[in-house]
Amino acid sequence: MNNAPPKTLLLVDGSSYLYRAFHAMPDLRAVPGDPGSAPTGAIRGIINMLQSLRKEVPAEYAACVFDAKGPTFRDDLYPQYKAHRSPMPDDLRAQIEPIHEVVRLMGWKVLDVPGVEADDVIGTLAATAARQGLQVIVSSGDKDLAQLVNERITIIDTMNGRVRDVAGVTTEFGVPPSLMVDYQTLVGDAIDNVPGVPKVGPKTAAKWLQEYGSLDAIVAQADAIKGAVGENLRKSLDWLPTGRKLLTIKTDCDLKDWLPDLPDMDDIAVGTMNTPALAGFYEKYGFKGLARALVAGGGEKTTAAGSGIGESGKGVRASSASLRGSDPISAGPNSDANNREPGLFDEPDAAPEAPATPRVSTVSYDTILTWETFDRWLARLQAAELVAVDTETTSLDEMRARIVGISFSVTPGEAAYIPLAHAYPDAPTQLPLDEVLARLKPWLEDGSHKKLGQHVKYDRHVFANHGIEVQGYAHDTMLQSYVLEVTRPHGLASLAERHLGRTGISFEDLCGKGVNQICFDQVDVAKAAEYSCEDSDMTLDVHRVLWPLLNANDKLRFIYELEIASSEALYRIERNGVLIDAPTLAAQSHELGQRILQLEKEAHELAGQPFNLSSPKQIGEIFFTKLGLPVVKKTPTGSPSTDDEVLQKLAEDYPLPAKILAHRSLSKLKGTYTDKLAQLAHPRTGRVHTHYAQAVAVTGRLSSNDPNLQNIPVRTPEGRRVREAFVAPSGSVIASADYSQIELRIMAHISGDAALLLAFHDGMDVHRATAAEIFAIDTAQVSSEQRRYAKVINFGLIYGMSAYGLAKALGIDNTAAKNYIARYFDRYPGVKHYMDQTRALAKRQGYVETVFGRRLYLPEINSPNGPRRSGAERAAINAPMQGTAADLIKLAMVKVQQVIDAEQRATKMIMQVHDELVFEVPESEVDWVRHEVPKLMAGVAHLKVPLLAEVGVGLNWDKAH
Structure with missing residues (x-):
């Protein structure tokens, strides 16, 4: 056999x-x-x-x-x-x-x-x-x-x-693969110009096939299908056989x-690389790095973070931005990474002064291959005051990663590695994984045994994949670095080199690189043991340096403890996931695809020829050579620019740029969300499990990826509709709880401005109140347009908007904008005082703080470069508000989760998006969420103005707003 x-x-x-x-x-x-x-x-x-x-x-x-x-x-x-x-x-x-x-x-x-x-x-x-x-x-x-x-x-x-x-x-x-040809025939393929049945989208097609069982059965029962869609089906009967032939893959x-x-x-059969010819090809086409790597025998240099397979779970030490070293940067339009001024946070702040701590000079690492050695180390774990724990895994995907080995360190310089799933030929006999985990489980799940890690949220998921809910994580060196030195790299390799003067084995040293890189379960056990033990050992050693610095500062210790608690709450949110309605997304993708094709057709007609709407070069030729549109600005190489800013400007006067902007917007929405979300859902549960990056944004805000839930566009009807696909299972609803005007309330608290404080204490519409102050009229006389102006001014000044920026935002001239700003500061002198005082403080000490003490460093605040210095000054004003808002939503997230656990509620927290918490709520607990969650969120801090949280409930996320 x-x-x-x-x-x-x-x-x-x-x-x-x-x-x-x-x-x-x-x-x-x-x-x-x-x-x-x-x-x-x-x-x-x-x-x-x-x-x-x-x-x-x-x-x-x-x-x-x-x-x-x-x-x-x-x-x-x-x-x-x-x-x-x-x-x-x-x-x-x-x-x-x-x-x-x-x-x-x-x-x-x-x-x-x-x-x-x-x-x-x-x-x-x-x-x-x-x-x-x-x-x-x-x-x-x-x-x-x-x-x-x-x-x-x-x-x-x-x-x-x-x-x-x-x-x-x-x-x-919504249909099995065996019915996909029938499904595609009914829906059609707009991209390939194959018609389907008019007005029959993915939802209707799936519904019919679920009801009738096949396209042939639908055709046979065509007379029984009522309404306009039934009439369209009957009109399409002669076409359907042709459509089916076109869409059937041979x-x-x-x-x-x-x-x-x-x-x-x-x-x-898989062949081998033709190395000499490949090297010549790389040189010919300018791929010098590829050529050098090939000649050196290593192939193209890639990190395991890029491959998604073979990563040990710690991230590549050579890359401080890898998953276990530091959460990957979200590059969406709402992330701090994209909204910051160029160069604003690029320079590292000075490292904190560390107390003298004895350094490790020699190490002693064990490889556990017998039960006798295992029992000896288990006794050490049980007796230790604090243990550094690290996992080696099969994948960077924390929801699917499986354990290859585990290491522990209980004192600097000493560590042990348990190999459990190394599978290369001639690998030594290893202790059985299931039995080892069963013996470790009581210690891992005992909260009285304190544990330490580097990015512990990842390890929580890995252990949970094996049925273990780890308790007692007291420290996380990644988060310690994030709180103490936010603008510096937080990867273990960077921390060890910066604070210990230690360098260790890199992942590429261990697993190779490029096409020759191997998975961790193929790594020699002796080498894997040294690598993993070193990680646990260095994690414990770094903790001995960073923890005293945090513990000596009450405000920073509070922020660190908040980050630790947030990590646990975020683990729960990620684990819960959110249910996705795939047929709804498919229908939206279908509609967007039709509109995108129509926009492309209209753009071609306006241009007088076909062209690639995604090609800046071709757009430039159409705009400036053929149509003679004005050049708004140029690229660094001197070519006329066709970026979004240029298109926005040209769209004010010309229809073609407007079509291209609409095409870009819908294409991005389709490619990023309606096409992708269902694909990211777990195939068995239909749930999407995002990853919340905790140690990225300098303001303390979270970012999210795979998928990015923070950047779902909500300013367009098409963008808002995406939230319809975030649904609750039968018997439950979605609830959304968010803070009302949180950053304006923080501004009132920080500035202490009497007029702003009064507006919030009296429960006034703050934008209407601002409009009344600026236009010197009674609040009852404020028009909707005046309120809109006031809203732009309120939020614009929080973000350091200049008179030029305000003029552009409101479509008015610079003089009028300057007058509005002057009137604003006349009516709110406390705000002006706060801004002036904050700029001066930032220049003196190089950082500002949130209400709770989070430090926000500003390396460019005294830069001789004017634009960079101005950007840092704007950040100095805004960062305390944005950072305080981030602290508040984390406090709320932690508090609500604690109460859910304490009261053993069935309600699940499933998302955190900006100032909003989203829940999956059994119908029996809706009243509790409506009444208690706003109280909990409003009660996490006491500011000079009341905090206000509002809850909406619906069958999907959109309806909950």
């Missing part, structure tokens, strides 16, 4: 990769800075993607499949097939042949079969391999391939972590001329 696992065929949808690489990468050139040299961005993107994929998906057979030039049978069947598609951009077309060349040099079989689409080649190879018992992995972002999925064929989308297996497809589309293409050995897969 052969118990060997099945071999794997890895198929890459090269055409899908082409466009993704082209649009994702910057405008790279073979000769940097020379726009006339060959474009190389898509080539580099493809190289990166294939290197990462080869590392993540081991396979015996592999092929990269591209669309060939020329028509296919579908064009003969339906001449309008793909008629709306824009022509391939010239810069991408120029990279096709080099891409095919480099893919071959990297050891991949390249297929581009004339007369046959890439999807049909993939379908034929996948079906052939599956019939032979192979496991087939198809890497593509194309949802059409979902019809191929079965127990042996899986679609993965490495760009966003989506896995379309049988359960995943059923969850995402699985029986004749590929003998390209793969003579089929059905055997020998022709596409």
Whole structure:
């Protein structure tokens, strides 16, 4: 009996990769800075993607499949097939042949079969391999391939972590893979210009197929389907067979001329890199780093954070921004990383003065391979006052990571590693994982045994994946660094070097890099033990330096304790996740896709020719060469700019820029949210589990990623509708609780301005009150336009808005804006005093503080560079308010979770977004949430003005607002 696992065929949808690489990468050139040299961005993107994929998906057979030039049978069947598609951009077309060349040099079989689409080649190879018992992995972002999925064929989308297996497809589309052709026929494919049944979107298609069982059954019962949609179905009956042929991926293409050995897969066995030729290719196209790495024998330098597989759980020590070293930066429009002034927080603040602490000179590390050694160390853990704990894992994905090994340190210089799942040939016999965890569980779950870690939220999830809820995490060195030295790197390697003068083994030293990087379970046990023990040991050693600094300052210790408590609450929120309604998102994506195509068509008509709406180069040619639009500003290279600011300005007078802006907005919404959210949901539960980055923003705000819940746009109807897909299960509702006008209330508290304090104490509409002050009228006389002006001024001045910025925001001249600001400060002199005083204080001490004592450093506050200094001054005014708001929502999050636990409520906290907490609430606890949660949130601090929290309830997140 052969118990060997099945071999794997890895198929890459090269055409899908082409466009993704082209649009994702910057405008790279073979000769940097020379726009006339060959474009190389898509080539580099493809190289990166294939290197990462080869590392993540081991396979015996592999092929990269591209669309060939020329028509296919579908064009003969339906001449309008793909008629709306824009022509391939010239810069991408120029990279096709080099891409095919480099893919071959990297050891991949390249297929581009004339007369046959890439999807049909993939379908034929996948079906052939599956019939032979192979496991087939198809890497593509194309949802059409979902019809191929079965127990042996899986679609993965490495760009966003989506896995379309049988359960995943059923969850995402509401029908199993076997019905996907029927589903697609009803819905149609706007991208390929294949009509479906008019007005039948994803929801209706899924509903019909669930009710009738197949497209044939729906057709047979067409007369029984009522309403306009039934009439549309009957009008489409003659078309549906053609639509079905167009949308069905062929699985029986004749590929003998390209793969003579089929059905055997020998022709596409994974090959080796042609290193000499590849080095020459890299040099030719300007990839000097790739060439150097290749010649050195290591391949392309990548971190495990980029691969997603093989990471130990601590993050790569060479990269202080890796997951375990420091939460990854969110780059959305609302994040502190993007809203800050250039260079404002780029310079590190001075390191705090550390007390003299004896340094480790020698180390003693154990590898636990026997129960006798295990029992001896368990006794040490149970007797120790504080233990540093670290996990080595299979993945950076904290919700799916499994333990490979665990290390502990109880005193500096001493540590032990328990290898549990190293699986390379000749690995030593290891203690059984389940039994080790069962023996450790009582100690891990005992809160009286104090524990320490580096980014403990990650380790909490890893242990929880094995059924262990760790209690007693008292310290986190990442958070200690975050509170003490917010603008410096918080990774363990940086901390150890900065505070201990110690350097250790890097992840790349251990696992290699590039295409040769191995997973942690393949690491030699002796080397893994040294690496992991070193991490636990250094974590404990860093704690001995940083904790006394925090403990000596009451305000900083309070902030640190708040961060520790927040980490635990965030772990609970991440673990709970939020339920996603995939059919609703699919329907929204369908509608957005139709509108995007219409906008593209309208833009082409306005331009008088087709062009790529995502290409700055082509937009520039249309705008400034063909249409003669005015040049608003230029890029650093001297070319006319077509960035969003320019488009916004031109859209005031010209229709084409407005169309492009709308197209960009809807495309981003579709690509970031409506297409992606359902793909990120767990295939069994349908829930999305975001990661909250706690140690990133200098103000203390949280950021969120995979998916980014903080940046869902709410200023447009389309953006707000995305929240309709965040739903509650049957018998529950969604509740949203948020602070009202929190930063204005903080401004009133900090400034102590009498007029502002009075407005909030009297429960007045503060924007109406401000308008009355500025326009010198009674509040009853304030018009909606005057209130709007006052609102812009209230929030604008909090963020340090200048007269020029205010004029631009209100559409008025600079003189009028200056007059409004002058009147504002005349009526609110306390605000003006606060701003002047804060600027002066920041210049003296180099930082400002929140109400609770969080320090917000301003390295550029005394810079000789005027713009940077001005930016730091604006930040000095705003940071205490934004930081205090961040502190308040963390206090609220911690308090509400504590009460939920104490009262054993079934209510779950499922999201934290800016000043808002979102809950999944059983219907029996709705009254409790409505009445008690606002009280809890309002009671976490006592300011000079009352805090006010408001709760909304609905079947989805949007309805809860």
